[in-house]
Amino acid sequence: MKKFKKTLLSLLSLLAMATLNPVAQAAMEDDPTLAKVMINQLEHRYTDGPDPLVLEGEAWIGKDLHKAWFKIDAARVNGKTEELEVQALYSRAVAPFWDLQVGLRQDFRPKPDQTWLALGLKGLAPYWFETDVAAFVSDEGQFVLRGQFEYELLFTQQLILSPEVTFNLYARDDKKRDIGAGLADMQAGLRLRYEFVREFAPYVGVNWNRKFGETAGLARAAGEKADDVQFVIGIRAWF
């Protein structure tokens, strides 16, 4: 585990170096090593209870067809990190619009830690659906199928409405983490952003979280809601 964190840290610092030093990109090299950091969502979610601050981001470093790819999902509530999931992947182009991604996923929060093998397919589906479908197998024998889909609807060149859906399917119950087998949760969002420049856009939107089946039952039993609609405000940025 320590080793994983260390590797991750060194990869991330490499990424930062490559990003901060664009001039090092050799002039006129066909396939220079580049790096991109994307903050897809950095947002405040307004809920009935304490409001979470949520980060969903990605970064890559590499060449046209081969990249090291990182993903992060985090949520902080009341100054405490309640969710922290990090993925470190090797991403390889396998079709004009698709990359195959394999690597590790580490859930640091909620406790206890969980380590997963990840295998995903990320790309642009026909009809312009940004798609990220991944399967995860954990060290505890859990199996998860996750799908993320996003679409962009342009009102103008700068005002963009973006619906998105994420779901998680679990192979078995995980009582420790209040998860039941089957379709466990789904999140549907609708965000309206304004791109001042391509790289920077504040947005507002709504987010609908819904738990299903056994997972919903466990949530209700714990006194939580299985269904929650949140107003969100945040920024999207990349460089």
Next chain:
Amino acid sequence: MPFVGDHLSFTRRRFVQGVAAGSALLGLGLHAAPTRAEQLQARLGPKVLSGTRFDLTYSPLKVNFTGKERFATAINGSVPAPILRWKEGDTVTLKVTNNLAEDASIHWHGIILPSDQDGVPHVSNGFKGIRPGESFTYRFQVQQSGTYWYHSHSGFQEQTGAYGVIVIDPKEPEPFTYDRDYVVMLSDWNDEDPSRIYAKLKKLSDYYNRRERTLSDALADIDKMGWEGFLNARQMWNEMRMSDRDISDVTGYTYTFLMNGVAPADGWLGLFKRGERVRLCFVNGSAMTFFDVRIPGLKMTVVAADGQYIEPVTVDEFRMGVAETYDVIVEPSDDRAYTIFAQAIDRSGYARGTLTPDPALTAEVPEMDPAPILGHMDMGMDMGMDMGMDMGMMGHGMHGMNHGGMKMGHDMSGMQHGGMKQRLPMGSGPAGYGSKRPVVHAPTEYGPHIDMRADAARYRLDDPGIGLRDNGRRVLTYADLRNLGKTPDPREPEREIDLHLTGNMARYMWSINGVKYADAEPIHMKYGERLRINLINDTMMNHPIHLHGMWSDLETGDPDHIPRKHTVIVQPGARISYLVTADAMGGWAYHCHLLYHMAGMFRKVIVS
């Protein structure tokens, strides 16, 4: 919706239009406010150097085209570089000194010379570029006349100002007369570091496209054609995941377009006396921009293409691919000013100049045309859906077509599977008519690096191209180009080489036959042979393809008057053929002249 619309913000306007030449002068070391005379001087373009010995020096130069000071890569303190005036038959000596912090080079574009003088580092025989602080002396005999240009072939220097015009006066008088001539060099300036532009394109390939389809476009379409019609029309694009608004990779969003180094805010100035015949030597020295050129109120008689005389054609407008040159004659008969209007192919901006008998007079600047939208034909698809729309342009420019070789558009029934192969009486593909080979895609054209293959790529010589079809003006097409004299080398080609221009737009990868330069074997030509090169464009962009050292004898349907070019536009989804006489020994560059395509879409040619 159009990005350049009525509601331009001030900063946006300044960006597209640039700033007045007075401010651009700041870079030239004139710190006091420029006088009227100085402002006028700055609008006259670069100065002319003539003779047989030239000293050219690269150094950084502070310029201001947009309101921001930037460093340009200047030659002799000038952007564009000085105009070089040579004489056919002379031996010229050009000492090029590099005072930059990086390697530099000069390539003499379109000039026939020995390989070791061609100036492409690591491709031209023995040439490794010019190191900082060092000089290289080029020396060669000038064997041709006409309008050409020169530019750096190192890094992205061409984008940052390292380009200039060459005009070569002929030994024999020209077959046309004129009272004065002007060089009109078009280029695209940007304040960003070019390596950043390249990186941005790799990270988000439509970064500079500010004309994507919006909801209101969709609603307008649904209004016009109903839901079903709309869904049908969008189907191909949605399945291919490509944008029909994808015309230029880099646009007026970052570019300020220059004419002879002057931003459109006031524009280049050319003076004439009433009744004079004026020769305008147009050169597109851009990194990435195709221009459509016209002079409202004047007919232009095109007398030379890529420096070589053609049978004169009188037109209202012509398109210039990057690196092409055209000489035109105009006869302004009124005592008024005329605007030379060069709009970028995607209509995201324009360069302009004024032809006037009096510097105080200005002419109206026309509105830009609507931004073009790609159709199925531009994607090399069969013509089923767009026929009604695209047939109109087939009517004109058919002269020289009566052998049937390239006559297209009147018999679409045989066009479904591979363009030319059906019912075209081309025998073994005689010189002048193009190839009769079917379009076949190599196995290397399949994979994550390729997003499109044009299965019905056709010869479209009489197609003026996207955005110029049926615009009510007489637009020059390649079918109009006929060499003024007899075909210089009337031999039949001994063999053919098929080269597919390929890429993946979303990943911003470019290649030939699916193989990028870094992984490619050179193309070998046998000294003295006559061969045909067939270019098939498997992308949705126009590519200007440039062969160094040897002419590209463009097959436009008349074997007796094959025009010679050095740069040939291959339209999206189209094919085109030319003949090459391999009469120049050594290593030569062969590539797409769009600067950010070039690293991948490149080959070394070896003649031995």
